[in-house]
Amino acid sequence: MTQPIRIGIVGYGNLGRGVEAAIAQNPDLELVAIFTRRAPESLQVHNKQVKVLHVDAAEQYRDKIDVMILCGGSASDLPVQSPRFAAHFNIVNSFDTHAKIPEHFQAVDEAAKAGGTTAAISIGWDPGLFSLNRMLAEAVLPEGSEYTFWGRGVSQGHSEAVRRIKGVKYAVQYTIPVPEAIERVRKGENPQLTAREKHRRECYVVAEAGADLEKIAEEIKTMPDYFADYDTEVNFISEEEFKQQHSQMPHGGFVIRSGRTGWQKENQQMIEFSLKLESNPEFTSSVLVAFARAVYRLNREGQIGAKTIFDIPLGYLSSRSAAELRRDLL
Amino acid sequence: MTQPIRIGIVGYGNLGRGVEAAIAQNPDLELVAIFTRRAPESLQVHNKQVKVLHVDAAEQYRDKIDVMILCGGSASDLPVQSPRFAAHFNIVNSFDTHAKIPEHFQAVDEAAKAGGTTAAISIGWDPGLFSLNRMLAEAVLPEGSEYTFWGRGVSQGHSEAVRRIKGVKYAVQYTIPVPEAIERVRKGENPQLTAREKHRRECYVVAEAGADLEKIAEEIKTMPDYFADYDTEVNFISEEEFKQQHSQMPHGGFVIRSGRTGWQKENQQMIEFSLKLESNPEFTSSVLVAFARAVYRLNREGQIGAKTIFDIPLGYLSSRSAAELRRDLL
Numbered sequence: 001m002t003q004p005i006r007i008g009i010v011g012y013g014n015l016g017r018g019v020e021a022a023i024a025q026n027p028d029l030e031l032v033a034i035f036t037r038r039a040p041e042s043l044q045v046h047n048k049q050v051k052v053l054h055v056d057a058a059e060q061y062r063d064k065i066d067v068m069i070l071c072g073g074s075a076s077d078l079p080v081q082s083p084r085f086a087a088h089f090n091i092v093n094s095f096d097t098h099a100k101i102p103e104h105f106q107a108v109d110e111a112a113k114a115g116g117t118t119a120a121i122s123i124g125w126d127p128g129l130f131s132l133n134r135m136l137a138e139a140v141l142p143e144g145s146e147y148t149f150w151g152r153g154v155s156q157g158h159s160e161a162v163r164r165i166k167g168v169k170y171a172v173q174y175t176i177p178v179p180e181a182i183e184r185v186r187k188g189e190n191p192q193l194t195a196r197e198k199h200r201r202e203c204y205v206v207a208e209a210g211a212d213l214e215k216i217a218e219e220i221k222t223m224p225d226y227f228a229d230y231d232t233e234v235n236f237i238s239e240e241e242f243k244q245q246h247s248q249m250p251h252g253g254f255v256i257r258s259g260r261t262g263w264q265k266e267n268q269q270m271i272e273f274s275l276k277l278e279s280n281p282e283f284t285s286s287v288l289v290a291f292a293r294a295v296y297r298l299n300r301e302g303q304i305g306a307k308t309i310f311d312i313p314l315g316y317l318s319s320r321s322a323a324e325l326r327r328d329l330l
Numbered sequence: 331m332t333q334p335i336r337i338g339i340v341g342y343g344n345l346g347r348g349v350e351a352a353i354a355q356n357p358d359l360e361l362v363a364i365f366t367r368r369a370p371e372s373l374q375v376h377n378k379q380v381k382v383l384h385v386d387a388a389e390q391y392r393d394k395i396d397v398m399i400l401c402g403g404s405a406s407d408l409p410v411q412s413p414r415f416a417a418h419f420n421i422v423n424s425f426d427t428h429a430k431i432p433e434h435f436q437a438v439d440e441a442a443k444a445g446g447t448t449a450a451i452s453i454g455w456d457p458g459l460f461s462l463n464r465m466l467a468e469a470v471l472p473e474g475s476e477y478t479f480w481g482r483g484v485s486q487g488h489s490e491a492v493r494r495i496k497g498v499k500y501a502v503q504y505t506i507p508v509p510e511a512i513e514r515v516r517k518g519e520n521p522q523l524t525a526r527e528k529h530r531r532e533c534y535v536v537a538e539a540g541a542d543l544e545k546i547a548e549e550i551k552t553m554p555d556y557f558a559d560y561d562t563e564v565n566f567i568s569e570e571e572f573k574q575q576h577s578q579m580p581h582g583g584f585v586i587r588s589g590r591t592g593w594q595k596e597n598q599q600m601i602e603f604s605l606k607l608e609s610n611p612e613f614t615s616s617v618l619v620a621f622a623r624a625v626y627r628l629n630r631e632g633q634i635g636a637k638t639i640f641d642i643p644l645g646y647l648s649s650r651s652a653a654e655l656r657r658d659l660l
Contacts, residue, residue, distance in 0.1 A: 021593050025472045046593060102657050122660055129466075131660045132644060133603075136459075138659070139620040139647035140613075142355045186606075252600075261616055263351050263376060267609035269616070270582075272602075273463075276516075279597035283470075286591055286599070290469040310645030310655050314462060315638075317469035325640050327432050329468070330452055330461045 004030035005296045007289075008061060008089070010081060011071035012036050012043055012052075014249070015094065018285025019069050020046055026289060028319045032065050062088050067292040069093075071285075079104060083111035086119040086306075090295045092288050094124040101127070109306035118299035119306045123291045124284040125275055126150070130255050132309045133273035137257035141269055144259025145190045149177035149198060153251025153280060161226045162203055165219050167211030170239065172246045174202045177254065188258045188268040194229075201232040206242045251280035290317040334360035335626045337619075338391060338419070340411060341401035342366050342373055342382075344579070345424065348615025349399050350376055356619060358649045362395050392418050397622040399423075401615075409434060413441035416449040416636075420625045422618050424454040431457070439636035448629035449636045453621045454614040455605055456480070460585050462639045463603040467587035471599055474589025475520045479507035479528060483581025483610060491556045492533055495549050497541030500569065502576045504532045507584065518588045518598045524559070531562040536572045581610035620647040 007029055009016050016034065023031045024047075033051040036043055040052040053061075058068070068085050070093040072078050078095045085091050086108050095104050101122055112119040122128065126148070134146055151174065158173035165171075181198050184191045191197075203220055207213055217234040220227055237245075252275040261267050277283045291309075294316035298307065315325055337359055339346050346364065353361045354377075363381040366373055370382040383391075388398070398415050400423040402408050408425045415421050416438050425434050431452055442449040452458065456478070464476055481504065488503035495501075511528050514521045521527075533550055537543055547564040550557055567575075582605040591597050607613045621639075624646035628637065645655050 018591070021591060024593070025591070098660070101660050102653065105656055127660045129470075129601075135648055135655060135659045136644050139623075139644075139649070140459075140616050142649075261348070261351060261355070261609060261612040263354070267607075267612055269608060269613050270604075270606040271459075272604045272606075274600075274602045274604075276600040276602075277597075278599060279591060282591040282597055283599050286470050293469075308645075308652075308656055308660055310648075310652065310660070311643045313641045313643050314466055314469075315640030318465055318640075319469070319472075322638075322640065323432065325465060326435055326638055329465045330428070330431050330457045330638055330640070 002028075004028055005293060006030050006032045006064060006066045007292055008032055008058070008065040008068045009034045009071055010055060010058070010068055010085065011077065012038075012045065013071060014281035015285055015288075016071035017046070018279070018282040019071060019288055020050070021282065022286045022289040025286075026293075026319065029289065029293065033061060058085070059088055065089060066296050067092060069288050069292055071288075079107070082119070082121065083107045086111040086117050087115040088117070090118045090299050092120045092123055092291045092295055094128070094284055094288060095122045096124065096127055098127065105306050105308070113305045116304055118295045118304050120291045120295050120308070120312065121306055122308055124287050126253070128284075128287055128309055129273070129275070130253065133255040133271075134257075135310060137255070137259075137271040137273075141257055141259025141261070141271065143261075143265065144257050144269075146255070146257045147185045147193070147198075148253065148255050149182055150253040151175040151177050151199065151251065153253070153277070154249050158201065158203075158226055161223060162205060162220055165216055167208050167216050168205055169208050170206040170242050172204050172242075174204075176200050176202060182254060182256070185256050185258060186270065186272070188270065190258060196230050199230060201227060201230045203232065203234045204242060204246050205234060205236050206239045207236055248278065249280045250278050251283075252276040293317060293319065332358075334358055335623060336360050336362045336394060336396045337622055338362055338388070338395040338398045339364045339401055340385060340388070340398055340415065341407065342368075342375065343401060344611035345615055345618075346401035347376070348609070348612040349401060349618055350380070351612065352616045352619040355616075356623070356649065359619065359623065363391060388415070389418055395419060396626050397422060399618050399622055401618075409437070412449070412451065413437045416441040416447050417445040418447070420448045420629050422450045422453055422621045422625055424458070424614055424618060425452045426454065426457055428457065435636050435638070443635045446634050448625045448634050450621045450625050450638070450642065451636055452638055454617050455607075456583070458614075458617055458639055459603070459605070460583065463585040463601075464587075465640060467585070467589075467601040467603075471587055471589025471591070471601065473591075473595065474587050474599075476585070476587045477515045477523070477528075478583065478585050479512055480583040481505040481507050481529065481581065483583070483607070484579050488531065488533075488556055491553060492535060492550055495546055497538050497546050498535055499538050500536040500572050502534050502572075504534075506530050506532060512584060512586070515586050515588060516600065516602070518600065520588060526560050529560060531557060531560045533562065533564045534572060534576050535564060535566050536569045537566055578608065579610045580608050581613075582606040623647060623649065
């Protein structure tokens with residue numbers, strides 16, 4: 001066996017913990033160190049053998065780490081960290097602020113090209129695998145309509161919006177695709193669907209003692225952008241039930257393209273990609289780890305600069321050789 | 331607008347006709363000529379403006395065609411035609427004899443490298459998009475189980491096997507996935523499934539006048555390899571019903587991977603890709619056409635030799651630029 005690919009993790013939240021676990025499922029990868037902005041000794045890492053270091057020590061690991069997986073948030077961590085690390089390391093990140101992807105790509109691309117590194121950005125499932133399937137289905141069936149449904153799953157943004165309401169102690173929000181809408185799409189009806197017709201929202205709320213429940217429910221349901229355009233159900237539950245039933249982070253969704261082929265567009269063709277995830281962060285982590293392998297290979301071939309999921313041959317994700325893939329999986 | 335990519339079609343059966351129609355859905359592609367081994371004037375091509383030429387005239391089009399899409403069969407056409415055309419043209423083919431893919435790859439790779447061309451082999455949906463999804467899901471979820479179900483769709487091989495039986499005038503065979511098996515897989519049970527548990531087979535047969543129907547049905551149901559290991563239903567119908575109800579070529583299927591993540595493998599993660607096709611050949615043709623675009627771009631970049639769906643960045647399939655893809659689809 002060849003030397004394992006040496007991985008570093010930057011940031012140890014849900015995503016960083018998921019990456020640590022995912023690396024253990026890939027024998028050709030080795031976790032070298034976890035970097036954090038917190039006091040390193042305060043981190044409860046799973047594998048006690050792995051080094052935990054302050055993020056300022058990272059540059060000393062330039063020759064000891066092949067790929068850094070950046071596990072910070074898209075709002076403030078990744079815009080700063082990604083170019084900074086790409087100057088010295090091959091990186092993978094899950095930058096997911098859609099509107100800022102072009103500028104993020106450019107900043108990372110410049111840093112990576114200056115540093116001779118390879119950087120995969122916006123990796124995960126959306127952006128990521130869902131984006132890939134939207135693109136692929138459109139390329140194959142240019143005459144058609146595309147639909148993405150999300151859920152059933154926890155939306156962190158919506159949960160946070162509910163938690164900001166006065167009198168709310170804990171809250172979680174599930175985004176739920178409307179089955180009738182999915183069925184109409186699968187039947188090839190190419191429906192025009194409003195936000196309300198595509199998804200509904202379910203909130204589970206633990207209120208502070210003495211809080212006005214009706215007022216909280218009303219405030220949630222009428223909140224612009226987040227809830228006003230949807231059918232929203234608000235359930236008040238006990239703290240005990242909340243911790244027992246709502247501490248997981250499931251998610252998933254569907255990318256469906258319905259197209260037509262033939263001179264008279266007489267044949268309906270349907271492409272569907274779906275995910276059903278019991279742990280959203282662990283799945284995203286698993287995608288990041290597979291792309292770390294690809295980034296390492298691209299860099300060894302001299303393919304430097306920023307890359308997205310559209311730019312990377314998917315065979316590079318596999319631990320199998322190209323000849324094995326042709327023989328066993330094609 | 332830049333010059334369109336100039337396409338040639340070799341072989342004008344169901345697949346070639348599908349490619350002709352698919353090119354018309356892609357304004358950046360232009361069909362230059364159709365090449366056939368038959369008498370060119372005997373072909374009923376859809377677009378009367380397009381040149382129809384004998385296949386022996388193809389080499390004269392070396393500078394007039396950017397990509398040749400080879401639409402012959404895998405048994406005898408493609409093993410000969412692919413290296414021959416790859417010596418002079420960028421090509422795409424749908425070679426689908428799984429066991430012979432490695433040797434086919436090598437033969438085409440040598441011809442393409444000698445000719446400075448780029449050749450995408452085994453493109454379509456299986457091999458093709460299904461292979462890609464098997465590979466991708468395995469790379470992301472290394473600890474898991476993978477299932478491919480085919481259908482409901484017409485199997486040409488099984489239909490042909492029925493037609494060879496004495497007393498059979500016309501016949502079509504549908505491969506049908508067993509819904510209970512798919513449900514067990516989707517639930518994450520990771521079942522061990524026999525051939526019989528995964529798929530059943532339905533035959534629609536028009537018998538010759540006076541044929542022994544019971545004998546035909548028995549012969550079908552006990553046919554080794556093709557039917558003996560499956561639950562097979564045989565329906566005798568009139569020639570009229572056959573032509574009205576069974577002249578289409580629907581197909582499709584499901585690639586499902588169920589994996590587990592987390593240190594205790596406590597979280598189940600499910601990836602599913604499915605197709606529901608009213609016309610199998612037209613869909614395969616649509617995939618071939620998108621890959622013709624990719625092959626052209628790869629060749630312009632100097633990436634010569636044989637490629638499979640694992641080797642090609644999927645962004646190359648799209649008529650959109652990389653910057654547009656990042657902005658609009660990521």
